Amino acid sequence: MRLCIVFALAVILSSCNYLPDEPQQLSSVIIANVHWQDQGVPGITIVLVQTKDTVRTGPSGLAVFTVPAGNYTVRAFDINRGGPIEGSIDFPVVTRRGQIAIVDILDCLPCV
Numbered sequence: 001m002r003l004c005i006v007f008a009l010a011v012i013l014s015s016c017n018y019l020p021d022e023p024q025q026l027s028s029v030i031i032a033n034v035h036w037q038d039q040g041v042p043g044i045t046i047v048l049v050q051t052k053d054t055v056r057t058g059p060s061g062l063a064v065f066t067v068p069a070g071n072y073t074v075r076a077f078d079i080n081r082g083g084p085i086e087g088s089i090d091f092p093v094v095t096r097r098g099q100i101a102i103v104d105i106l107d108c109l110p111c112v
Contacts, residue, residue: 028095031102032063032074036109044107049073049090069097074105082111 030048032055034041040061047054048065050072055063074091081089095101 026098027066028069028097029100030065030067030072030074030093030095031100032057032065032076032091032105033102034061034063034076034079034105034107036107039109041107041109044079044105045077047075047077047088049075067095069095071095074103076105079105080108080111081106082108 032046034044034046034057040057040059042057042059042061044057044061044063045054046057046063048067050070051065051067053065055065057063072093072095074093075088076091077088079086079089089105091103091105093101093103
């Protein structure tokens with residue numbers, strides 16, 4: 001009986017040595033946070049230039065992209081920084097594997 005238990009454990013433990021052919025890729029996340037002071041600004045168009053993914057900020061002023069690690073440009077449209085509103089503003093961002101990168105975008109609401 002003891003030999004059966006040892007044999008069963010050996011079989012179970014040997015199955016734990018399985019390694020996948022390719023390591024799993026961990027995605028990164030880019031969060032564009034459009035806000036004025038502590039208030040999120042909804043409805044702002046955000047484009048991830050390299051992938052051409054386009055998202056509008058939600059009620060909390062956030063736009064979220066899931067991407068592989070790398071260098072990206074986040075483009076925000078109709079952001080007011082005081083003075084005339086420019087068509088778009090670019091923000092460079094570097095993502096690391098499995099991490100979150102936050103792009104802080106200030107939109108001056110009273111500056112309109």
